[in-house]
Amino acid sequence: DAGITQSPRYKITETGRQVTLMCHQTWSHSYMFWYRQDLGHGLRLIYYSAAADITDKGEVPDGYVVSRSKTENFPLTLESATRSQTSVYFCASSESPDSSYEQYFGPGTRLTVT
Amino acid sequence: GQNIDQPTEMTATEGAIVQINCTYQTSGFNGLFWYQQHAGEAPTFLSYNVLDGLEEKGRFSSFLSRSKGYSYLLLKELQMKDSASYLCAVRDSNYQLIWGAGTKLIIKP
Numbered sequence: 001d002a003g004i005t006q007s008p009r010y011k012i013t014e015t016g017r018q019v020t021l022m023c024h025q026t027w028s029h030s031y032m033f034w035y036r037q038d039l040g041h042g043l044r045l046i047y048y049s050a051a052a053d054i055t056d057k058g059e060v061p062d063g064y065v066v067s068r069s070k071t072e073n074f075p076l077t078l079e080s081a082t083r084s085q086t087s088v089y090f091c092a093s094s095e096s097p098d099s100s101y102e103q104y105f106g107p108g109t110r111l112t113v114t
Numbered sequence: 115g116q117n118i119d120q121p122t123e124m125t126a127t128e129g130a131i132v133q134i135n136c137t138y139q140t141s142g143f144n145g146l147f148w149y150q151q152h153a154g155e156a157p158t159f160l161s162y163n164v165l166d167g168l169e170e171k172g173r174f175s176s177f178l179s180r181s182k183g184y185s186y187l188l189l190k191e192l193q194m195k196d197s198a199s200y201l202c203a204v205r206d207s208n209y210q211l212i213w214g215a216g217t218k219l220i221i222k223p
Contacts, residue, residue, distance in 0.1 A: 040215060041215055042118065042201070042203075042212070042213030042214050042215045042216065043157070043201070043203075043211075043213040044213070045210060045211070048210075058210070090156060090157070097205075097209035097210075098144075098209060100145065100162045100164065102147060102159040102162065103159075103211065104159075105156035105157050105158070106156060107155070107156050108155075108156055
């Protein structure tokens, strides 16, 4: 299916475990983003990528790792999950960060760390 | 620091008009976006403003005043399906989106 997909949609994991959230887009957008959304906060940028093999930190990168070996995929890994990382994670993509190009969001992954 | 303020929650009546305000203080300005987010779903794009003035899109309009650091989203002829959160986001000097916490809009019959 065309668009942007995320997997899994729901995940429960234990403190200290490593977990990877997947993101896949079919538009060949150059830019991809990972956000977390928590009650009372706006979306907060974790990492972003301008192209394959180019990634950069956002506002809240600590405890997360990303990679982008292919344009269409942008996985996010929590190296050692903590309860504070319980959140809803959204992946997004965009043709460009400039001008009026909006970001398109995936359906989200709801992660619970116990 | 960078800051975007929106009311937390608003209530309106079906068929009425509602205005959702957004004020911002950011390092640089490269456009302002409004997104709609239904509960449990992803944000979807509604509007974009980069110049002062009003942009109209059907029942939705968005206004921007850069000198005042202010925008509003105007929703007309409210429908029950408009019950959602409305997110204001500003693209800063680094071309990153800075997001407000969102305004939850409740529509009553």
